[in-house]
Amino acid sequence: MADVRTASVGQVEPRIAGHDEAWGPRPRRIFSRRNIVLYGALVIVSLYYLMPLYVMIVTSLKTMPEIRLGNVFAPPVEITFEPWVKAWSTACTGLNCDGLSRGFWNSVRITIPSVIISIAIASVNGYALANWRFKGGNTFFTILIVGAFIPYQVMIYPIVIILREMGVYGTLTGLIIVHTIFGMPINTLLFRNYFSSLPEELFKAARVDGAGFWGIYFRIMLPMSLPIFVVSMIIQVTGIWNDFLFGVVYTKPDTYPMTVQLNNIVNSVQGVKEYNVNMAATILTGLVPLVIYFISGKLFVRGIAAGAVKG
Amino acid sequence: MPTEATRRPNTLFRNLNAKIASLPMILTALVVFVGGTIWTITYSFTNSRLLPRLNFIGLDQYERLWSTPRWIASIQNLVIYGSLSLIFSLLIGFVLAALLDQKIRFENTFRSIILYPFALSFIVTGLVWQWLLNPDFGVQHLVRTLGWESFTFNPLYDQSIVIYGILIAGLWQGTGLVMCLMLAGLRGIDEDIWKAARVDGIPMWKTYIFIVIPMMRPVFVTTLVIIASGIVRIYDLVVAQTSGGPGHASEVPAKYVYDYMFAAQNLGQGFAASTMMLLTVAIVVVPWAYLEFGGRRRHG
Numbered sequence: 001m002a003d004v005r006t007a008s009v010g011q012v013e014p015r016i017a018g019h020d021e022a023w024g025p026r027p028r029r030i031f032s033r034r035n036i037v038l039y040g041a042l043v044i045v046s047l048y049y050l051m052p053l054y055v056m057i058v059t060s061l062k063t064m065p066e067i068r069l070g071n072v073f074a075p076p077v078e079i080t081f082e083p084w085v086k087a088w089s090t091a092c093t094g095l096n097c098d099g100l101s102r103g104f105w106n107s108v109r110i111t112i113p114s115v116i117i118s119i120a121i122a123s124v125n126g127y128a129l130a131n132w133r134f135k136g137g138n139t140f141f142t143i144l145i146v147g148a149f150i151p152y153q154v155m156i157y158p159i160v161i162i163l164r165e166m167g168v169y170g171t172l173t174g175l176i177i178v179h180t181i182f183g184m185p186i187n188t189l190l191f192r193n194y195f196s197s198l199p200e201e202l203f204k205a206a207r208v209d210g211a212g213f214w215g216i217y218f219r220i221m222l223p224m225s226l227p228i229f230v231v232s233m234i235i236q237v238t239g240i241w242n243d244f245l246f247g248v249v250y251t252k253p254d255t256y257p258m259t260v261q262l263n264n265i266v267n268s269v270q271g272v273k274e275y276n277v278n279m280a281a282t283i284l285t286g287l288v289p290l291v292i293y294f295i296s297g298k299l300f301v302r303g304i305a306a307g308a309v310k311g
Numbered sequence: 312m313p314t315e316a317t318r319r320p321n322t323l324f325r326n327l328n329a330k331i332a333s334l335p336m337i338l339t340a341l342v343v344f345v346g347g348t349i350w351t352i353t354y355s356f357t358n359s360r361l362l363p364r365l366n367f368i369g370l371d372q373y374e375r376l377w378s379t380p381r382w383i384a385s386i387q388n389l390v391i392y393g394s395l396s397l398i399f400s401l402l403i404g405f406v407l408a409a410l411l412d413q414k415i416r417f418e419n420t421f422r423s424i425i426l427y428p429f430a431l432s433f434i435v436t437g438l439v440w441q442w443l444l445n446p447d448f449g450v451q452h453l454v455r456t457l458g459w460e461s462f463t464f465n466p467l468y469d470q471s472i473v474i475y476g477i478l479i480a481g482l483w484q485g486t487g488l489v490m491c492l493m494l495a496g497l498r499g500i501d502e503d504i505w506k507a508a509r510v511d512g513i514p515m516w517k518t519y520i521f522i523v524i525p526m527m528r529p530v531f532v533t534t535l536v537i538i539a540s541g542i543v544r545i546y547d548l549v550v551a552q553t554s555g556g557p558g559h560a561s562e563v564p565a566k567y568v569y570d571y572m573f574a575a576q577n578l579g580q581g582f583a584a585s586t587m588m589l590l591t592v593a594i595v596v597v598p599w600a601y602l603e604f605g606g607r608r609r610h611g
Contacts, residue, residue, distance in 0.1 A: 038410060038413055038415060039415070041410060042410055042411075042415070042421050045407065045410075045421075045425065046421055046424040046425065049424050049425050049427070049428060049483065049487075050424060051443075052428075052439045052440065052443060052483065053427075055439070055442070055443060056439055056442075059442065067448065068448075071448070071452060071453045071456055072442070072443065072445075072448055072449055072450075072452075072453065073453060121335045121336075124332040125332055125333055125335065125336045127332070128326075128328075128329035128330075128332040128333050129333070132326050132328070132329035133326075134325070134326040134329050134330055134333075137329075137333060140333065140336055140337050140340045140341070141336070141340075143340040143341070143344060143345060144336055144339065144340045144344065146344075146596070146600055147339075147340060147343075147344030147345070149536075149540045149592055149596045149600075150344060150348060150589060150592065151543055151544055151565065151585065151588040151589055151592055152544065153544075153564075153565055153568040153569070153581075153584075153585040153588055154347065154348055154351050154585045154586070154588065154589045155343055155344070155347040155348065155351070156568075156569075156572065156585075157350075157351060157354075157363070157572060157578065157581070157582070158343070158346065158347035158350045158351060159343065159347065161363075162342070162343075180335075181339050181343055184335070184336060184339050188336060212328070213328035213329060213332070214328065238430055241432070242431070242432030242433070242434075242435075243432075244432065244433065244434050244546075244547040244550070244551075245546055245547065245565075245569075248569075249569075249573065259432050259434045259435075259547075262434055262435075262438070263434050263438075263550065263551050266438050266441075266551075267551070267554060275442065275448070278438065278442070279439075279442060282435050282438045282439060285432070285434070285435055286430075286431045286432070286435040289430040289431060289432070290427065290430055290431065292430070293423075293426075293427055293430035294423070294427075297419070297423070298419075300426075300430070301422070301426065301491055
């Protein structure tokens with residue numbers, strides 16, 4: 001799309017200027033004033049956005065005496081990995097002193113089932129909404145989408161009661177149910193829009209051949225919708241990994257996810273503050289979503305754009 | 312009517328699989344979203360403390376809520392943070408998108424760098440900025456060691472400006488998203504518009520302000536709704552960065568709700584406060600949903 005604009009602008013301009021023999025895009029000087037301002041601005045902005053990440057990494061590699069002496073932006077004189085080890089295995093929250101590792105594994109145990117269950121439900125649901133329209137289906141869907149805007153605080157306590165009645169309040173199972181519920185609006189929307197965009201003839205042909213609801217889903221829709229599964233997975237993994245509120249409400253200290261434990265480690269009032277350990281812990285917690293973000297690249301962007309702009 | 316009765320078993324079992332597949336959605340929509348909301352609103356009129364009890368006391372909880380200084384501070388913070396966050400994230404997001412839309416090299420690199428904070432949690436964001444804004448080690452310390460001895464920039468320990476410290480962190484985390492939405496909107500503008508504006512000799516900035524931005528109205532509206540409903544929910548960022556302090560200077564409504572429900576054992580207050588949050592969101596979302604979904608029904 002961008003090429004079209006360059007090409008056509010190049011064609012229009014020479015004609016206005018009267019150079020009929022000049023074709024093709026007008027060559028641009030690399031160091032034009034426009035480019036210097038443009039790239040200069042972008043580089044400065046990028047540096048600003050990268051600065052906290054840089055400071056996190058640098059701080060986590062310094063020793064405490066060095067932190068007390070120098071400034072936060074200075075690179076470490078003497079690189080030490082001790083803060084990382086300590087953050088992972090011996091940092092204290094309250095009485096427990098087994099570091100962030102417990103929170104990490106809790107988060108893994110929460111994220112994997114939550115992602116699988118929520119995507120399975122949302123994809124089947126989106127498929128039903130797109131291809132097997134039934135009476136009332138759209139009404140419930142509208143409630144679901146509008147419900148996504150209700151502040152979580154309104155529904156927190158009723159869910160506590162529901163989970164308590166089910167006997168799963170305070171357990172990982174309870175938290176997984178909560179993540180499935182609150183991941184449903186965006187993911188159902190994503191899958192419904194995707195399945196609606198597939199040609200209907202495909203569905204009709206399968207129907208004529210005698211395939212049923214699940215047959216069409218597993219044999220035709222599922223293999224065709226891998227990209228949207230990846231997008232949905234990115235949204236869910238980062239969303240669930242980064243969650244704090246549900247973790248703190250629906251789990252107990254033993255099953256706290258990583259974000260909650262991180263906050264407890266860094267913001268604990270007792271003891272001397274160890275900034276290097278804190279920053280190592282912070283990076284460790286941010287590592288999973290960051291890795292997913294940098295691996296997925298354009299799909300991540302597609303996920304948030306699809307979730308937001310299409311409405 | 313008789314025909315309706317004979318047809319009924321037919322319609323109920325038609326698409327039975329689809330209905331079974333939609334059962335989680337139906338339950339979520341009805342039980343959690345509708346049921347939970349009605350439940351909370353109902354109990355906000357009671358004097359529930361440790362346990363929810365149906366002992367109605369009218370609007371007492373709301374009266375108490377609006378006479379609590381901490382709640383007033385929360386609302387003030389939300390208004391300041393919310394309006395500034397809206398303005399700046401739209402402004403910065405749009406300018407960055409416009410810069411990236413100039414057919415530049417390394418567009419993907421720049422975009423990845425500006426968007427990556429969005430992948431991080433609010434907890435991580437809050438903790439990083441808590442460290443950067445630390446008066447003894449962070450930005451203030453750095454500028455002082457560079458020679459400007461009297462330089463003061465200590466938002467996290469100054470009651471009057473603490474909310475701006477949170478705003479800085481919030482903008483760092485969230486502008487990337489706005490930029491991406493705006494960029495998608497800019498890419499949706501027809502190339503002919505740009506050509507026509509160029510032929511007519513309209514300067515670029517004028518084309519943006521008078522032609523492109525009005526054309527991107529739907530994108531702006533959607534972005535506005537997304538940012539606004541996120542702002543009302545702001546919680547983790549404050550918890551991580553300041554824990555609501557110093558004093559109650561950076562309290563926000565969501566934190567008020569949590570503290571009253573789960574720490575102060577005053578459920579009624581928590582319910583009343585969360586109902587007020589719902590009302591705030593409704594003021595933003597209902598007109599939008601009405602326009603968006605009401606208008607779309609015509610297309611089928």
